[in-house]
Amino acid sequence: MAVFVLDQQKKPLMPCPEKRARRLLERDRAVVVKRYPFAIRLKDRVGGELQPIRIKLDPGSKQTGIAIVRESQGVDPETGEITSKISVFNLLQLHHRGLTISKNLTSRCAMRRRRRSNLRYRGARFDNRTKPKGWLAPSLQHRVNTTINWVNKLQRFAPIATLSQELVRFDLQQIESPEISGVEYQQGELQGYEVRKYLLDKWDRKCAYCGVEQVPLEIEHIVPKSAGGSNKVSNLTLACRPCNQKKGSQALDIFLANKPELLQRIKAQAKKPLKDAAIVNSTRWALANALKTTRLPVELASGGRTQFNRVRLDIPKSHALDAACVGVVEAVQDWNKPILEINCAGRGRYQRTRLDKFGFPRGYLMRKKSVFGFQTGDIVKAVVTKGKKVGEYVGRIAIRASGHFDITTGDEKVSGISYKYCQMISRNDGYGYFLQPKAVRRLATPVALSLPALKDGVSRAF
Structure with missing residues (x-):
């Protein structure tokens, strides 16, 4: 990196x-x-x-990919045309804690309601407040705030000149050809890619019938077109080629007659809207407006364009690598780099006690915020030379008044490490960090880039 x-x-x-x-x-x-x-x-x-550096963002409901790139121009030796290439400097992946915020707010609401109704009477006040225009729920506003905070932080470390954000419904095809209309508008270069991106997220990139992963998947009609099925996303799913050929033009009830549980699950999933898409749609313009406050030029690009670039360049799937493919991209260099995983962990809480299931105090937390010079969330290196836990550990700590801390290293948690073995690496800044190894280039998969994905009911692999 x-x-x-x-x-x-x-x-x-x-x-x-x-x-x-x-x-x-x-x-x-x-x-x-x-x-x-x-x-x-x-x-x-x-x-x-200095050379201009661009920050590219791929916002998601749970993660946001960040790519720091440099754009350079060259001349194609064969055609003599000017081409632009992107060199990747750093890849970051920001993990949001919106779900945790939502659960905490729901829990606090339930506790307040119980205390108000059972312990003492006080009139409800939930309808006394008005929400300002453009208000977002705290779990959604958190995604916007953490993303813009990291953009501002990176501006202090690199000469950032421009920004790019994936805006899912931004129409690049109309910008390229403003007079396009009718059938021509539906049969452009990016036809089907928005639908494919939606289906991949909705069906977890697995075959709906056998659950296989890491294979070429095809768009499959739940109700066959020969039986009157449409191209609506509620009638589309993903299937591997063997399952797609095996089902053929059979009705879903007949094809899965011996698997009633799988049949019910597919029917329920087909009608279920994609919550992640709703979250991204709710915050996309709020994030775009927040980026404009940096007074830097902001490029807005389509999600279908991002997937089109990634598939064309044969780049593995991840939010950080998706960010590198946002916008108009001809070539991406040096993309196979380690990814810095950033977890939003917070800076602690004001709660001085833990609660039982009835909302009453269950023990009390210590008042000190620092023990022997360490705070919860600090990143330390502990070299244990004796005892049962001999070894070297690097990670975030959770302090205890006794001086024996818990250290979280990736997916492992080690308890009872004395402060005497700990050496400070980085003070708590509200985030946890983990370096992910380099991505592995996937096997080439058959992709129909120039043909419509749903034309004449023919399924295309991607």
């Missing part, structure tokens, strides 16, 4: 490779400013030549 560089006056310079940053630190020409994302400050340099 590229290392962010600041000059002597803490102004952002161009990112540099890890090897060069290591040399600067070894020669005492730079100091570490921040561990996550890794940034250094030069001691003997002020200013320098």
Whole structure:
């Protein structure tokens, strides 16, 4: 991954490779400013030549992909045309905690209602307040706030010149050809890609009939077109080629006559709307308007265009790599990099006690926020040399008054590590960090890029 560089006056310079940053630190020409994302400050340099860097965003309901890229132009040796290429500097994946916020608010509401009704009487006040225009629920506003916070944070570490955001319903085809209309509008280059992206998310990228993953999937009609089935998304599902051919033009009830549970599940899933799409649609314009407050040029691109670019360039699926494919992209270089996973963990809470299922106190939390110089959420390195837990652990800690902390390293949690073995790496900033290994290029899958996906009822693999 590229290392962010600041000059002597803490102004952002161009990112540099890890090897060069290591040399600067070894020669005492730079100091570490921040561990996550890794940034250094030069001691003997002020200013320098800069190139425009773009931040690309792929907002999601649970995760938001962030790609920091540099755009460069070149000349095609065969045609002589000017081409633009994107070089990826860093890939980040921001994990939101909107679901946790929603559950906490629901729990608090239930506790208040119980106390009000059973312990003392007080009139309900839920209808006394008016919501301002453009109000979003706290769990949705959290997604917008954390994303814009990271954009502002990255602006302090890199010379960001432009921003790009995936706006699911933005119509690039009409921009390219404003006079397009009628049937021509429905048979453009991106026809079917918005539907495919929706179906992939709705059916969890699995075959609806056998559950197989990591294979070419095809759009399949639940009610066959020969029996009057339509191309509505409620009548579409995903199937692998063997299942699609096996079902053929049979009715779903006949094809799954011996699997009643699977039959009911597919019928229920087909009618169920995609909650993730509703969340993204609710926050997409709020995020776009928040990005415009940075006073940087903002490019808005279609979700279908993102998937079209990713499939054409044969890039694996992830939110961070999707972000690199947002907008008009001809080629992507150096995309196979580790991804920095960022978990929104919060900065603690004001609650001084835990509650039982009836809403009454169950023990009390300690009043101290710091124990032996450590706080919950700090990232530490613990080298245990004796005892049952001998080893080296790096992760977030949860403090205890006794001085024996819990350390969370990725998916593992280790309890009872003494503060004497802990060495501070990074103070708590409300986020947890984990470095994901490089992506593995998937096997090439047959994709119909130029043919309509649903024309004449023919299923296409993607």
